[in-house]
Amino acid sequence: xxxxxxxxxxxxxxxxxxxxxxxxxxxxxxxxxxxxxxxxxxxxxxxxxxxxxxxxxxxxxxxxxxxxxxxxxxxxxxxxxxxxxxxxxxxxxxxxxxxxx
Amino acid sequence: xxxxxxxxxxxxxxxxxxxxxxxxxxxxxxxxxxxxxxxxxxxxxxxxxxxxxxxxxxxxxxxxxxxxxxxxxxxxxxxxxxxxxxxxxxxxxxxxxxxxxxxxxxxxxxxxxxxxxxxxxxxxxxxxxxxxxxxxxxxxxxxxxxxxxxxxxxxxxxxxxxxxxxxxxxxxxxxxxxxxxxxxxxxxxxxxxxxxxxxxxxxxxxxxxxxxxxxxxxxxxxxxxxxxxxxxxxxxxxxxxxxxxxxxxxxxxxxxxxxxxxxxxxxxxxxxxxxxxxxxxxxxxxxxxxxxxxxxxxxxxxxxxxxxxxxxxxxxxxxxxxxxxxxxxxxxxxxxxxxxxxxxxxxxxxxxxxxxxxxxxxxxxxxxxxxxxxxxxxxxxxxxxxxxxxxxxxxxxxxxxxxxxxxxxxxxxxxxxxxxxxxxxxxxxxxxxxxxxxxxxxxxxxxxxxxxxxxxxxxxxxxxxxxxxx
Numbered sequence: 001x002x003x004x005x006x007x008x009x010x011x012x013x014x015x016x017x018x019x020x021x022x023x024x025x026x027x028x029x030x031x032x033x034x035x036x037x038x039x040x041x042x043x044x045x046x047x048x049x050x051x052x053x054x055x056x057x058x059x060x061x062x063x064x065x066x067x068x069x070x071x072x073x074x075x076x077x078x079x080x081x082x083x084x085x086x087x088x089x090x091x092x093x094x095x096x097x098x099x100x101x
Numbered sequence: 102x103x104x105x106x107x108x109x110x111x112x113x114x115x116x117x118x119x120x121x122x123x124x125x126x127x128x129x130x131x132x133x134x135x136x137x138x139x140x141x142x143x144x145x146x147x148x149x150x151x152x153x154x155x156x157x158x159x160x161x162x163x164x165x166x167x168x169x170x171x172x173x174x175x176x177x178x179x180x181x182x183x184x185x186x187x188x189x190x191x192x193x194x195x196x197x198x199x200x201x202x203x204x205x206x207x208x209x210x211x212x213x214x215x216x217x218x219x220x221x222x223x224x225x226x227x228x229x230x231x232x233x234x235x236x237x238x239x240x241x242x243x244x245x246x247x248x249x250x251x252x253x254x255x256x257x258x259x260x261x262x263x264x265x266x267x268x269x270x271x272x273x274x275x276x277x278x279x280x281x282x283x284x285x286x287x288x289x290x291x292x293x294x295x296x297x298x299x300x301x302x303x304x305x306x307x308x309x310x311x312x313x314x315x316x317x318x319x320x321x322x323x324x325x326x327x328x329x330x331x332x333x334x335x336x337x338x339x340x341x342x343x344x345x346x347x348x349x350x351x352x353x354x355x356x357x358x359x360x361x362x363x364x365x366x367x368x369x370x371x372x373x374x375x376x377x378x379x380x381x382x383x384x385x386x387x388x389x390x391x392x393x394x395x396x397x398x399x400x401x402x403x404x405x406x407x408x409x410x411x412x413x414x415x416x417x418x419x420x421x422x423x424x425x426x427x428x429x430x431x432x433x434x435x436x437x438x439x440x441x442x443x444x445x446x447x448x449x450x451x452x453x454x455x456x457x458x459x460x461x462x463x464x465x466x467x468x469x470x471x472x473x474x475x476x477x478x479x480x481x482x483x484x485x486x487x488x489x490x491x492x493x494x495x496x497x498x499x500x501x502x503x504x505x506x507x508x509x510x511x512x513x514x515x516x517x518x519x520x521x522x523x524x525x526x527x528x529x530x531x532x533x534x535x536x537x538x539x540x541x542x543x544x545x546x547x548x549x550x551x552x553x554x555x556x557x558x559x560x561x562x563x564x565x566x567x568x569x570x571x
Contacts, residue, residue, distance in 0.1 A: 004279075015272055022265055032261050039268035043275050050279035058284055059275075062226055066271065069233045073264055076237055080244045080260055084253040096254045099329040 007049035014042035029084070029091040033077045040070045108160030108169040110151040111177060112217050118144040119210040126203040134202055138192055141206040142185060145213075149181035152217075161223060165285045168223035172570045175422070176220045176352045183345045183429055184213050189545050190437040191337035197444060204245055209341055212238040216349035222356055225274045225284040232270070232317070235349055236263050239342060243334045255333025262326040266316030273309025276302050286360045293365060304368060310357060311372045317350045318406045321379035328387075331399035336443055339395055340436035343402060344429045351409070351425040359418050359571065366416060374414045378503075380407030381510040388517045394452045397517060398435060401476060402428075404514055408491050411507060417494035419567040420487075426563065427487040430556070434472045434549045438465060441538055441546065452521055457530025464543075465536065466525050468550040475553040477518035478511050483557035490564070 021035035044063045051059025085091055106113065122144070126137050152174055160169040188206060195202045215234030222228035240263065244256030278284055280302035281292035293303070312323065319327040331339050362368055384403030391397040405428050412421035439449045442458075442465065449455065459466040475482035488511060495504040538546070556563055 015268075018268070019265070022261065029257060036261070036264040036268060039265070040271065043268065043271040046272070046275035046279065050275065050282075054279075054282045056282060058282075059278060062275075062278070062284070065226060065230060069230070072237060073233070073267075076240050077260055077264065080240065080253065080256045083244050083247070084257055087247065087250065087253050096257060098251050098254055099258070099333050 004049060004053045007045060011042040011045040011049070014045065015039055018042060026094050027092060029081055029093060029096075032093070033074065033081070036077070037070065037074065040066060106162070108155055108158070108162055109167060110155075111148045111181075112214060112221070114151055115144060115148045115210065115214045115217060118147075119207060119214060122203075122210070123207050126207070129203075134196075137203045137206055138188065141210060142188055144210065145181045145185045145188070148217075149178050149185070152177040152181065163223070163227075165287065166224045166227045167218075167221055168286075169221055172352070172355060172422075173221045175566060175570060176348055177217050179426055179429065180213055180216050180220070180345050180348050183348065183433055184209065186433055186437065186545060186549060187337075187341055187344065189542055190340065190440050193539055193542065194337050194440050194443060205242070205337065208238040208242045208245070212236075212242070212341075213345060216345060216352075219349050220352035220356075222353070223286055225277070225286070228286075228353060228356065229267070229271060229274065231349075232353065233267060235346060236267070239263075239346065242338050242341065243330060246335050246338065251333035252335070255330045258333075259326050259330045262316065262323075266313050266323070269309050269316070270313025273306045273311075273313060276306030276309065280306065286356060289361045290364045293362075307362060307368045308372060311369050311376075314350065314354050314357065315372075315376050317353065318347070318409070319403055320376040320406050320410060321383045321403060322376075324380065324383070324403050327403060328396050328399040331402075332393050332396040336395070336436060336440045336449065340433070340440055343398070343436060344433050347402075347406075347432075348425055348429050351422065354413065355418055355422070358413065370414055373410050374503075377407045377410035377414055378506070380404065380410065381507065382407075385510045385513045385517075388514070391517070392451055392453075394439065394449060394455065394521070397452065397521075398432070401514065401518075402432070404510065405476075407510070408488060408507065411503060412491045412494055414503075415491075415494040415498040415500065417491075417498070418571045419564075420490040420494045422567040422570055423490055423560075423564055424487040426567070427483045427553075427556070430549065431472055431475050431484055431553050434468070434546065434553060435476065437546050437549065438469050438472065441465070441542060442536065444536065445534065447534065452524050453528070453531070455521065455525050456528040458525040460530060461534060462536040462538075464547075465538070468546065469525060470522055471550050471554060473518050473521055475557065477515045479515075481554070481557045483553045483560065486557050486560045 018035045018038035022032055025031045044066055047059040047063045122137055122140050129136055155169050156174050195205060212235055215231050218227060219231030219235055222231055240256060240260045243259050244253055246252060280300055281289055283289050283292045316323040330342060358369055380403050384400050384407055388397050388400035409421050409424050412424055443449050475484040478484045478488045492504040492507055
């Protein structure tokens with residue numbers, strides 16, 4: 001049987017990939033949204049694993065809330081993406097540089 | 102345990118009324134659009150009254166997920182009052198430009214509902230849900246008005262940064278849950294004390310949560326979104342983003358660091374200190390180079406957040422609460438004046454847009470002067486007293502060198518604030534224009550501005566309230 005450490009390493013890797021993806025990505029805004037989802041999935045894995053090993057349901061209930069909020073978050077993110085594309089005709093991260101200083 | 106929902110009345114009322122307004126607005130013709138505005142204002146007034154009515158009681162509801170104590174009452178009431186002022190200031194701005202007025206109020210009301218829930222959070226779950234309900238309408242709000250080309254870019258940056266921050270916060274929450282098996286704020290200190298020494302998982306969790314809080318406040322190194330959002334969106338939206346969420350963010354910080362980890366300050370103190378010092382440095386120095394007034398105020402916000410974090414580092418949460426309320430009051434007036442000034446097709450964007458304001462509208466120039474001086478910390482304004490309280494808390498905590506550092510930074514801040522005053526009073530206006538302020542807005546804005554000085558001269562009442570909270 002997998003131990004709690006295996007789950008933590010797995011979720012840690014997923015979280016790392018998500019964060020690095022946001023930091024490194026220079027091409028596409030959609031990839032940013034995918035990275036955010038990845039971070040939330042890492043959190044969900046954590047909660048379910050802890051819940052299982054602590055023999056509680058609290059963590060699992062928490063995951064339901066996170067999933068719901070993540071859906072709302074993705075909806076708003078995609079809506080902003082559409083607005084951005086209509087205005088700029090591009091979703092390239094590098095071209096989002098009008099605001100700086 | 103108390104199952105009466107009386108303590109949730111402000112939230113229940115706000116949620117119901119917001120939904121009613123949302124539906125009602127669909128059936129209103131454009132001529133009666135004012136009804137939406139009036140209903141929103143009435144809602145906020147009643148919500149504030151319901152909140153104040155809970156002052157003397159300490160309620161724990163929903164199996165400990167929802168708490169109503171003095172801290173919640175004070176912060177909620179401030180949020181509602183700030184919201185009331187914001188709505189008054191922006192009404193004419195939105196109407197003149199024929200912008201979708203109702204959406205602004207409805208999104209703001211939903212966001213304030215989130216703030217209210219966040220402030221009353223009794224567990225990490227409510228904390229997270231409140232935070233998301235606070236943030237999601239804000240993202241939509243920044244993207245809502247497409248007058249400026251930059252709005253969607255600002256919204257995208259805000260969204261990605263905010264979502265990353267909630268991700269970090271959640272990851273931290275999951276680690277804390279894993280190491281203690283608890284998500285209730287009041288149960289956690291017990292769980293922590295049972296372990297002889299805090300384990301790595303818990304410490305890592307605290308680090309992530311503090312990072313999440315830093316993001317929401319806009320503390321360096323998690324400040325990137327603040328200048329962009331401030332510059333990229335229209336003044337009424339910045340007015341909202343800059344004031345009320347900061348009060349709620351302080352509620353979150355206080356719930357987490359005081360209620361939950363107050364017994365173990367060594368777990369978070371060093372991170373708070375690093376963020377405070379970096380915010381003071383970068384916020385004040387980067388502001389010098391700015392030409393855009395909103396971006397300048399954005400960087401000055403970062404500097405003020407540095408002061409709030411210094412108070413938290415010194416362990417003086419009452420000073421932090423006083424500072425955040427003072428900050429909200431001053432920023433409300435500053436952006437309120439920018440909103441009122443943006444009329445007849447002119448948007449106040451650059452500092453030079455304020456040139457010769459003294460000759461165009463004397464009273465507005467005086468008000469702007471008072472607010473800028475208060476932000477800079479000129480005695481005897483509220484900005485001065487707030488800084489004074491924080492600095493004396495630092496000296497009491499035997500970290501006088503930090504007090505000196507804070508003092509030097511506010512001296513640097515005075516430079517760029519005074520430049521704005523110089524432009525207003527001594528530069529020639531680029532064009533002649535007439536400025537008219539509606540009567541009600543004028544009165545409220547004047548009260549707001551004068552309050553930043555009256556509360557500075559007589560800070561005793563507000564300070565006594567802040568001291569009651571901890």
